Amino acid sequence: MIVKQAANVLDLIEFFAVHRRPATLAEIAKHFEWPRSSTFNLLGTLAARGFLYEPRARGGYYPAPMWAALIREIEAAQPIPAELHGLLEALVRETGETAVLAAASGSHALFLDAVESPHAIRYTAQPGKLVPLHVTATGRALLSQMTPEDRAAILRKAEFKRYTDTTLMTAAVVEHEVQQSRKLGWFEGRGEYTTDLGGVALPLSLPNRQFAVLVAGPMMRIEHRIAEFVRIMRAAIERQLSA
Structure with a gap:
C-alpha cells in the first residue's frame, strides 16, 4: 500500500x-x-x-x-561501516563488474551502496533501489540469514510474478534454492529478475547487522566466472573486514 x-x-x-x-x-x-x-x-x-x-x-x-x-x-546512531564501501571498490577493481551492498527491507532487498563497473555495458545500480527478495541472488542471500519462520512469512506474502523465463515461481522452489545455495556457500543470479543479467551474492553478517554483497553484470561476461568471483569476494571480505 x-x-x-x-x-x-x-x-x-x-x-x-x-x-x-x-x-x-x-x-x-x-x-x-x-x-x-x-x-x-x-x-x-x-x-x-x-x-x-x-x-x-x-x-x-x-x-x-x-x-x-x-x-x-x-x-551516526547506526552507521554503515566505512570499510564496506572500500570492499565494493576492491571488488570492482578485481572483477571489473558492478558491486552492491544490500540489506532487507520488508519483502525487498534495499541497495545501500554501490560502485559501478567501468565497462560501457554494465549493471547499473544506485543506492535506494529495491528488488524483490525471492527473485534475486541478493535477496536470497538475505533470506538465508533469517529464521525459517521469518523467511516463510515473507514467502507467503511474496508476489510470484514472472519477470523472465527463469523466475522462481513458488515459495517451495525459492526455499529449495536458498537451501542449495547455503550448501554451496554462495547465491547465483541467472537472469531471474532482469534478462541477461547474472551475478553472485554472499551473505555478510556483522554484529547486529545483516547484509548481502553482490557482484553483477551482463550474463555473457558473468556465466563463466562464477567460481572466480566467489574466490575474489571471499578473499576481499576477509581482507577488508579484518584490516
Whole structure:
C-alpha cells in the first residue's frame, strides 16, 4: 500500500536532487501534474516545519539544511561501516563488474551502496533501489540469514510474478534454492529478475547487522566466472573486514 501524501514528499525530494535549484509552486505543480491547492498545502506544511525555505524572496522553494542534519543524526546512531564501501571498490577493481551492498527491507532487498563497473555495458545500480527478495541472488542471500519462520512469512506474502523465463515461481522452489545455495556457500543470479543479467551474492553478517554483497553484470561476461568471483569476494571480505 502506497500512502499518497508520503509518496509525494519523497517524489519532491527526488525532484530537487535531480534539478538542484529552487522551484516555485507553479513549477512543482506543473511538473507532477498536482492540483495547485494540494501542492500549496504540501509546500506550506514542509516550509512551516522548517524542511523547505526560500533562498530568495518569491524565488521558489528549496530543501532546508534540516534534512542533512537529521540524516547525519540517524546515520551516526547506526552507521554503515566505512570499510564496506572500500570492499565494493576492491571488488570492482578485481572483477571489473558492478558491486552492491544490500540489506532487507520488508519483502525487498534495499541497495545501500554501490560502485559501478567501468565497462560501457554494465549493471547499473544506485543506492535506494529495491528488488524483490525471492527473485534475486541478493535477496536470497538475505533470506538465508533469517529464521525459517521469518523467511516463510515473507514467502507467503511474496508476489510470484514472472519477470523472465527463469523466475522462481513458488515459495517451495525459492526455499529449495536458498537451501542449495547455503550448501554451496554462495547465491547465483541467472537472469531471474532482469534478462541477461547474472551475478553472485554472499551473505555478510556483522554484529547486529545483516547484509548481502553482490557482484553483477551482463550474463555473457558473468556465466563463466562464477567460481572466480566467489574466490575474489571471499578473499576481499576477509581482507577488508579484518584490516
